[in-house]
Amino acid sequence: MGGNFTWVMIGCALIGAGASAVGVFSFLRKQALVGDAVAHALLPGVVLAFMVTGQKDIWILFPGAFVAGWLGLLSIDFISKYSKIKSDTAIAIVLTVFFAVGIVLLTHVQQSNYGNQSGLEAFLFGKAAAMLPADITLFVVVDTALILLIVLTYRYLKLYSFDPDFAKAIGLPVKGIQFILSSLTVLAVASGIQAVGVVLMAALIITPAAAARFFTGRLSHMIILAMIIGIVSSMMGVYISSLAEGMPTGPWIVMVMSIIAIMAFIFAPGKGMLQRSIKRKAHQQKVRRENLLKLFYSLEEKNEEQFFSRPQLLRSRRFRGRELELLLNKLTGKGLLFREENRYGLTDHGRSEATRVVRLHRLWELYLNERMNIAPDHVHHDAEAIEHIITPELEHMLLKDLDYPELDPHSSEIPGIKDMKR
């Protein structure tokens, strides 16, 4: 550690910031894997630049990488445009063939006399620890250019990323925007390969953007958040890999980044897996409760009785295992049902809840039948699902639209309407 360590940290943070910002656009255009192909495609460019000039200066290798990256991008477009090969296969072809050319050139250089070639293989897995102040200057230049480009063309990039057809229709220079976005990708990837290497570069493009998407839907916020994730994980990766001898930096950066992203997938508020599954469970519970109340209502309609035993309930609707028992206990606890010996009946509160659900069900059936011209024997299934979702506002609109109807398409009474009319 010491002076050099600080430089490495700054360098990696810059790379992480640039790649993450650009990655947001690749992510939104569903072209995340193109970044992977570009990263692999850079390798032959780097080695060729070395073979021609005999120098390993990053300022010389960088243009080589840039050109090769662009060639890779063009090849992908060319293959998927002029043949029946789909874009994902085109990406895989370009990725491996360019990479193989790079490997052949690299091993050729290593096995013959090309002077001081050692260090070229650093581009495979990255060698952040060997970063020099001169490299940092390059990253500062490239990343400033990247961010400036994004800020200056932000409005066009945004429009194009979300709706390319619309952008074309209102006469924006779509080709130009595409060119800018592709150049941004190649620039970001080319500047990043020294830190994380060609193989893992894709992570810097994809992972922060995917994580940021879980917290915000606004493009500007997403870019800033992705950059923060990129910077934080780059710095942490550099730090962790400095703790042990011979630990590679790039993989640790990717490791930290991936863990942050997976945490986001699981725990993010709103869109995270955990909250979504809790919400889904809660909704399922609500559906089950409302269905049971409905069952009581329809049994009352048929039998002119008020209390029903468990076997009676089981005969009219299927329940899994202990589901019925749990539901009965729960609803009794909530004061919607009450128990008399072994039989259960609706309380007043429970009956008004059941009435509401049945009313919504029958209203929707009528709506489908009258307004959508769907046959009465086809409306039940749809209504089963929607009755748990309709809000009071929507119910009001339905009532108005159907002019407070009293009978559903099956000539059953829609409960509660008479009271409303009065």
Added chain:
Amino acid sequence: MNDFLIILEGSLVAVSCGLLGVYLILRKMAMVGDAISHAVLPGIVIAYLVAQSRSSFFTLLGAAMFGLLTTFMIELFYKKARIQSDASIGITFTWLFAIGVILVSAFSGNVDLDQECVLYGDIAYVPFDTLYLFSMDLGPAPVWLQAINLVAILIMLRVGHRGFLITSFDPSFSSGLGIKTDTWHYVLMGAVSFTVVLSFNAVGAILVVAFLVVPPATAYLISKQVETMMAYTVLFGILSAVMGFYLATWWNASISGAMAVAAGILFVLVFAAKMLFVRQQKKESMALVELKSS
């Protein structure tokens, strides 16, 4: 003899991978193949650590489990976290590959593996990994394993070809018929994982994708039926192995890399020929139209 063995191993890898690749391409899953080939790395490192050997069948099987894990993870991210499919592929394989590289570095003293081998394997050493049975020299073990795997794949294709096809072209129709689409999917992914792991010694984790994708894609350009596509795939696979070997010895470079480059050259040639052919046909039909109208 050694030259022959290297070419044989290369051809076996190319044919096994290529035949599976035909389905990957038809299912638009080429990049899933790419992801699996990267993601088995941690499995391979762990298997080497446990077994201290490179070609024990059961550790290879264990390593291949990581390939299946990859497909599970991709599906989980895609279905449960609702991340678009390209991003879930990218996140999964970079993460697993990073874990693999970290493991390689952490145990570099204990594992006979280095970063270069991860990238392009060492097919040149294949002839020296000899298999002995009752102290009888049976030839190189990797070639035997690869050959057995190829036979297994051929049997699988013979038995399951129709199932793979119908679930490739019309998954919803086939699940409507009661065919278990998921089962076929995981059988294919399992076969890809195992083949990738087997080929790892020879060609490394990344170049194997070239064998998985490029020959079948070349064949795809010029075939209208799956059976012809498979036949061409075998042809192009073997041709790349042979061409690549001589390219590498002539130019003094990585053999597996040169084999992948040869596959790329074949692709470019076929692509160009096909384009010329299509253009020629267009011209002729245009001329015909003019002739008729005049």
